[in-house]
Amino acid sequence: MYRLIATDLDGTLLDPDRNISxxxxxxxxxxxSRGMHFVIATGRPIEGILHIAGQxxxxxxxxxxxGFNGAVVYELNPLRQICSCSITGAQVKEMAVMAEKLKVNYHAFSTTRGLLASKPNQWTDVxxxxxxxxxxxxxxxTIPDDEEFQKFMFCGSAEEVQGIMDDVAVYRNDFTVTRSAFCFLEVLNKQANKGNGLKLLCETIGIDKSETVSFGDELNDISMIExxxxxxxxxxxxxxxxKAADLITESNTEDGLAKVLDRIIAVQS
Structure with missing residues (x-):
């Protein structure tokens, strides 16, 4: 019996125009309506979650x-954080120096100030x-060393991001490093990933992992797929x-999520 459905947004629930079919x-x-929890699991901040959740x-x-690829787990109403993990301003400043050295754009999400960037660029516009x-x-x-951040993001074209993968690999021992889209390479607290976020949520609300289904398409979805x-x-x-999945469904342009969900509902009805 499945009681919780978790899904990524872009490339999974949403079509290429970022609409829900x-x-x-x-x-x-x-x-x-059958009592299942439906959980959006994404790299987006809460602002980017709520307008989809509202629909x-x-x-x-x-x-x-x-949210934030597992750095924060929210209850949606009343809106509150159930759990969170962060990186420090000192760490973010060091990553910014690395980004400047690699000649790529970057931005970061502060827990108090929201999205911060050093200069306007097309990827922060995205x-x-x-x-x-x-x-x-x-x-x-100028960032205080003790300021808390949800994540730091190296940004660029697909080729630019691919080109810095080996350089950014130095962070993998101490942080979660994940590619969330073609233009974003993210660095988060070591405990932050969608799988751990799902685990903490399930433990909080009393759902066994065997009662969960997760859908995804990108590298940052692997931990919750597993x-x-x-x-x-x-x-x-x-x-x-x-390779990590138990099942491969149709694409996000072919209502792949709905097709699996409908089969689950039919079996459990």
Whole structure:
């Protein structure tokens, strides 16, 4: 019996235009009407989660979300953090120096100040547009060492991000390093990943991992694909996600999430 469904957004629940299809929306509402929790698990901040959750009528008591790739777990109504983990301003400043050395753009999410960037650039514009948020432009050398951050992001074209993977690998021993989109390479607290966020949520609300299903398509989804009782990769997923999954469904343009969810609902009805 599955009681909790967790899904990534871009490339999984959302179509290429970042819309929710009618089939996906209807299947999610059916699942919720049968008492299932539906959890958005994403790299986005809460602002980028709430406008999607609102479309699905998820902003209600007993519904949850995983943000910042597992750095924060939220209850949606009343809106509150269930758990969180962060990196320090001192660490962010060091990463900014690395980004400057590598000649790529960067930005970071402060727990108190929101999105911060050193200068306007097209990739921070993507972040702002995607999540419907603003940005504060600052000199990163002025960040207090003890300021808390959810994550730091190296940004660039697909080729630029691929080109810095080996350089940024030096952070893997002490941090979670994950590629969340073609233009973003993220560095987070070592404990921050979608799988751990899902685990903490399940422990908090009393759901066994065997009762969970997760859907994803990108590298940052692998940990929750592996944690869930049933891990589902989209047909459009990267090879590493497909390898980790128990099942591969149709793509995000073919209502792959709805097709699996409908089968689960039919079996459990």
């Amino acid at each position: 009618k089939a996906n929306a209807e299947s999610i509402k059916k699942a919720m 699905l009528d998820l902003v209600r008591p007993g519904q949850y979300a995983i 972040e702002m547009t995607l999540n419907k948020i603003g940005c504060t432009w600052i000199d990163f050398s 944690y869930a009782g049933l891990g589902v990769a989209m047909a459009n997923a990267v090879p590493e996600v497909k």
